[in-house]
Amino acid sequence: MSPANIDDTSGSLGTEAQRPLTRKELRAREKTLNTGGQDAVPEQAYETGDVPPPPAAPPAAASPDAESTFAPLPGAGDVPAAPQTPPSIQDEQTLRASHGDAHLEPPVTAQQHDGGGHHDTVAHPHTDDYQDAHPEDVPHHSDDVHYAHQEAHIHDDTDVHDYQETVHGHPAYEAGEYDHETHPEPGHPDPVAGILPAASTEVVKRPSKKVRRRRRLLALLLTLVVFVAAVAVGAQFLKPLLGSGKPSDFPGPGTGEVRVTVASGEGTRSVASELENQRVVANADTFMQAFHASGATLSPGDYTFKTEMKNADAVNVLAGKDKSKVIYFALSAGLRINESLQAISEGSGVSIQQLQALSNQPAQFGLPANAKNLEGYLQPGEYRFPLGTPPKDILQALVKATTDELVSQGITDPAKQYQAVIVASIVQAEGGQADYGDVAGAIYNRLKPNDQTGGFLQVDSAVTYGLGTRSFNFTDEQRKDKSNPYNTYANPGLPPGPIGSPGKTAIDAAAKPKTNDYLYWVTVNLDTKETKFAKTLAEHNAYVEQYNAWCQANAGRCT
Numbered sequence: 022m023s024p025a026n027i028d029d030t031s032g033s034l035g036t037e038a039q040r041p042l043t044r045k046e047l048r049a050r051e052k053t054l055n056t057g058g059q060d061a062v063p064e065q066a067y068e069t070g071d072v073p074p075p076p077a078a079p080p081a082a083a084s085p086d087a088e089s090t091f092a093p094l095p096g097a098g099d100v101p102a103a104p105q106t107p108p109s110i111q112d113e114q115t116l117r118a119s120h121g122d123a124h125l126e127p128p129v130t131a132q133q134h135d136g137g138g139h140h141d142t143v144a145h146p147h148t149d150d151y152q153d154a155h156p157e158d159v160p161h162h163s164d165d166v167h168y169a170h171q172e173a174h175i176h177d178d179t180d181v182h183d184y185q186e187t188v189h190g191h192p193a194y195e196a197g198e199y200d201h202e203t204h205p206e207p208g209h210p211d212p213v214a215g216i217l218p219a220a221s222t223e224v225v226k227r228p229s230k231k232v233r234r235r236r237r238l239l240a241l242l243l244t245l246v247v248f249v250a251a252v253a254v255g256a257q258f259l260k261p262l263l264g265s266g267k268p269s270d271f272p273g274p275g276t277g278e279v280r281v282t283v284a285s286g287e288g289t290r291s292v293a294s295e296l297e298n299q300r301v302v303a304n305a306d307t308f309m310q311a312f313h314a315s316g317a318t319l320s321p322g323d324y325t326f327k328t329e330m331k332n333a334d335a336v337n338v339l340a341g342k343d344k345s346k347v348i349y350f351a352l353s354a355g356l357r358i359n360e361s362l363q364a365i366s367e368g369s370g371v372s373i374q375q376l377q378a379l380s381n382q383p384a385q386f387g388l389p390a391n392a393k394n395l396e397g398y399l400q401p402g403e404y405r406f407p408l409g410t411p412p413k414d415i416l417q418a419l420v421k422a423t424t425d426e427l428v429s430q431g432i433t434d435p436a437k438q439y440q441a442v443i444v445a446s447i448v449q450a451e452g453g454q455a456d457y458g459d460v461a462g463a464i465y466n467r468l469k470p471n472d473q474t475g476g477f478l479q480v481d482s483a484v485t486y487g488l489g490t491r492s493f494n495f496t497d498e499q500r501k502d503k504s505n506p507y508n509t510y511a512n513p514g515l516p517p518g519p520i521g522s523p524g525k526t527a528i529d530a531a532a533k534p535k536t537n538d539y540l541y542w543v544t545v546n547l548d549t550k551e552t553k554f555a556k557t558l559a560e561h562n563a564y565v566e567q568y569n570a571w572c573q574a575n576a577g578r579c580t
Contacts, residue, residue: 268304271331273329273330274330275301275327276327278325279300280326281295281296281323281326283319283323284321285425287319288319290305293305293308299328301328301329301335302330302335308336312339312340320404320405321404323405323406323407323418324347326338347405347407348368348404348407348415350368350403350404351402352400352404352419355449355521355523355524356522357396357486358380358395359377361522362380365399368404369415376412379412380394381393386416388420389438391517396518397423397443397445397446398519399423400423400426400522423442427442430532430533441531442523445461445519445527446519446521446523446527447460447480448460448461448523449524450486450521451482451542452550453544453549453552455550457527458535459554460530461530461531461535462536462539463537463540463541464534466537466540467540471540473541473557474540476514478514478516483516483520484499484500486507486516486521487505487516493579537554539556540555541554541556541560542554543564543565544568545571547571547578553567
């Protein structure tokens with residue numbers, strides 16, 4: 022046995038130690054060396070039951086002058102001793118350049134059998150060229166000995182000698198302790214240190230589970246919001262095209278009879294929805310489109326339809342174009358009672374005498390006792406009633422429209438309603454719609470004690486109403502005539518009754534007049550309805566001259 026095979030850490034060699042070590046014993050010894058002998062039990066202990074003592078400290082490195090402790094390989098010739106200095110990066114790079122970029126790894130101690138004896142050897146780098154050169158000297162133990170870097174090409178003994186000097190110079194090889202699975206101990210540099218790139222020590226901290234859960238929840242919420250918004254937008258876009266799954270129109274002409282009442286001020290959307298609910302039309306949206314396209318206006322009244330009508334036919338009924346099937350008439354704001362009754366008679370076919378007889382009995386319509394007829398209560402607008410509707414029902418519907426408007430303005434007492442209708446009728450006759458509030462305020466100011474008018478309204482429209490004319494040109498005698506109860510120049514306070522049919526705007530102004538200091542007003546332009554207001558008579562007379570000048574410039578307009 023050569024000196025190189027003596028393991029100083031194993032103690033004295035006895036008879037038992039002369040037997041060849043098994044493969045498991047070799048691996049156990051390697052593990053013992055790797056752990057430094059700390060609580061490691063070699064594998065042969067499980068076979069023999071004997072636990073070898075822990076290895077001693079490794080021997081000191083040999084001095085440069087000491088002889089090599091490695092025995093030469095059989096038949097391989099003399100091998101120079103390995104230097105003590107570990108290989109450097111430059112040496113390894115030189116070796117790479119001379120041996121084809123070989124990647125070096127520490128050799129592994131193996132066991133070789135030769136003849137009748139055995140001895141431990143150090144496995145040299147395994148290369149194809151080396152095997153070709155010494156096939157009988159290099160054992161092939163594929164399970165026990167790992168020959169790394171088969172790409173290295175060692176071509177002669179000199180290369181082998183250089184390699185041994187480079188690699189086997191490490192003290193661990195001389196002590197038989199080097200293992201490819203262990204790290205070099207302090208003081209013994211790793212022969213391949215600096216060649217392989219160092220592992221990155223930067224650690225990227227992953228977000229916590231709570232943060233990741235919040236992110237997933239936020240992403241899910243955003244996705245849900247986008248989806249709902251897309252569905253809502255798509256539904257609004259497709260609704261007009263698809264008609265919400267409803268047919269756009271009935272084929273017509275329809276059957277049966279359906280009565281629908283349109284209230285004063287009711288909108289087209291409300292009427293269209295009612296027609297759809299009564300199955301008069303198939304689709305409220307398409308009906309509204311047809312109604313607006315016809316240019317018709319919606320008027321209060323009772324209408325007679327059929328079920329499942331075409332949109333065009335239903336529009337004609339609502340627009341009054343099919344007058345043969347309904348009672349239709351229109352009342353303009355400012356009409357007097359006889360003018361209103363004449364229009365109703367023409368639309369309904371009821372005689373004017375019958376209508377006048379009903380009008381002269383205002384108590385049966387809920388009016389106060391001082392009312393002489395229905396003057397001022399026949400609400401202006403377009404009306405449609407089913408054929409055969411009694412005349413009293415027609416008049417009652419018009420009166421109710423007026424009283425409903427007064428109630429909506431907070432006036433519920435019939436006596437106060439009557440006074441408001443009188444003021445509203447004067448407002449309707451005297452001013453333009455833009456000035457209704459100021460005219461109503463000035464009227465109430467005149468009724469109060471003042472040093473300008475003395476409680477007299479002094480309105481021309483009331484005088485002409487009492488005279489039964491439409492002209493504002495009347496004589497001084499007529500102005501002074503007290504026999505005319507509507508002569509507001511000769512008789513103080515309000516006239517005995519309304520002087521015409523006020524519209525909704527005038528009624529609202531009379532119910533809630535504007536607060537002002539005006540006592541006089543005059544319309545200086547009958548075309549534009551421009552009205553001038555004054556606090557004194559002198560200022561008012563100046564505005565009257567403007568009116569006279571306009572009348573001279575527009576001959577025949579102020580008669």
